[in-house]
Amino acid sequence: MKYSFVISSILLSTFSTTLAAPVNPTAAAASADEGDEYIIVLAPTEQRPWGQVFTDMGYNMTSRAHDISINKHSFGTNYGDLRTFGKEFRGFTTHMKATDAASLASLPNVLSIEKDVKWTVKVTRNNDTYGTHSVGDNKWAWPNAKRQLQQNELNQVWQQSTAPWNLARISTAQALTSNGREVIDLKFNYQFERSSGLGVDVYMLDSGINTAHADFGGRAKMVFTAFGSDITDGHGHGTHTAGTVGSTTYGVAKNVNLLGVKVLDSQNAGSLSSFVAGVDFALSSHLQRKTQPGFKGSIINMSLGGPGFAQPLFEALQRATQAGMHVAVAGGNDNTDSCQFSPAQFSQLLPIINVGATNVVDQKWEGSNFGKCIDIYAPGDGIVSTSNKGPQANEPMSGTSMACPAVAGAMAVELFKNPSLDPAALKKLIVSKGLSGTLQGGIQGPNLLLNNGLRAVG
Known part of the structure; x- marks a missing residue:
């Protein structure tokens, strides 16, 4: 099993369980930012229904949620372009710009936020x-x-x-x-x-x-x-x-x-x-x-x-x-x-x-x-x-x-x-x-x- 890093580098470089907000990019970088896939992990105290969580975060929840599971083989639920995961450990993935990620990281109900990566084993x-x-x-x-x-x-x-x-x-x-x-x-x-x-x-x-x-x-x-x-x-x-x-x-x-x-x-x-x-x-x-x-x-x-x-x-x-x-x-x-x-x-x-x-x-x-x-x-x-x-x-x-x-x-x-x-x-x-x-x-x-x-x- 040889590891090869396929996507972008991980934001976090410390052992802290709380992520500091990323440095705001310059205006030029922001305009060129096409976004990445991010993993957002919620704080353990955040137990509200997903709809309430996403609405408070400013997401448009008009898209109907649909389950993407087969019997016991479940990864989560899609809410438009948001994909939830976790029952004991709640989180979701979504595509967004670095500036939006920085804003989301400052919310009190967010434990950590990090770019999703793909590893080839x-x-x-x-x-x-x-x-x-x-x-x-x-x-x-x-x-x-x-x-x-x-x-x-x-x-x-x-x-x-x-x-x-x-x-x-x-x-x-x-x-x-x-x-x-x-x-x-x-x-x-x-x-x-x-x-x-x-x-x-x-x-x-x-x-x-x-x-x-x-x-x-x-x-x-x-x-x-x-x-x-x-x-x-x-x-x-x-x-x-x-x-x-x-x-x-x-x-x-x-x-x-x-x-x-x-x-x-x-x-x-x-x-x-x-x-x-x-x-x-x-x-x-x-x-x-x-x-x-x-x-x-x-x-x-x-x-x-x-x-x-x-x-x-x-x-x-x-x-x-x-x-x-x-x-x-x-x-x-x-x-x-x-x-x-x-x-x-x-x-x-x-x-x-x-x-x-x-x-x-x-x-x-x-x-x-x-x-x-x-x-x-x-x-x-x-x-x-x-x-x-x-x-x-x-x-x-x-x-x-x-x-x-x-x-x-x-x-x-x-x-x-x-x-x-x-x-x-x-x-x-x-x-x-x-x-x-x-x-x-x-x-x-x-x-x-x-x-x-x-x-x-x-």
């Missing part, structure tokens, strides 16, 4: 080298997958001998040896707890999920889209990351509920406003789910990001973590300081886990970002997981996008055992179980590799 697809494969005979049979677990089975430790290398690496203390195996072979050993992730919801903010893939065992479903009625995964990035979190063959936590939140299109690109709306949807869903029987916790996996400090996204994730949601984010793939990117840099301010990527010989993957904002590294090079190409297809990909869901899966494993852990406590636990000093090649930042503590032989 790039990932290294290894098909040119390895090709697209079918699970075929390598598919690991999960016995009685739909049967409810008995109490005496919950703490059982199982071993999978048909695992990809990344799963083997996080369940052993020793470096992997080839023993005639290729990186993409499903011939590695993975030890895991039978209960892994049972009752945990993982919201995949990504390009969607191929929910028809056999390896999800019916546990994956789409719950949100920022693209009208499109809930398909046209790229494959989202299906791949979901597979690493919790598919039967390729997943860390093989019992989790995988919830697709589509915020990236078929080019793996999406807007900042869509990401914020996706977080808000996950938060709203979490607040409903937390009172239901069997619920163990909620995790947001964000294998995406872009440069700069994205204030609306920070505010959304801050509210999510305050509500008890756990978050794993990708460190970025520019081989530079991860602190330059969002949401990666939020790990210094919020109890979220920022993940860098390693290769099969325990070195930092060549494209992975690094630095103090990285909390832990996980395998991210040549990772085989579920594909959007069919119900049994798999595909190898590389990037911090592939490392991040391994951490999300590990978080789900721990949440089943102790659902009372708050985000800060779970982050501390995941970090404490990591292998220290294992990584080679001059790691900048924490020399810490994800591990589940079972210490199998890979």
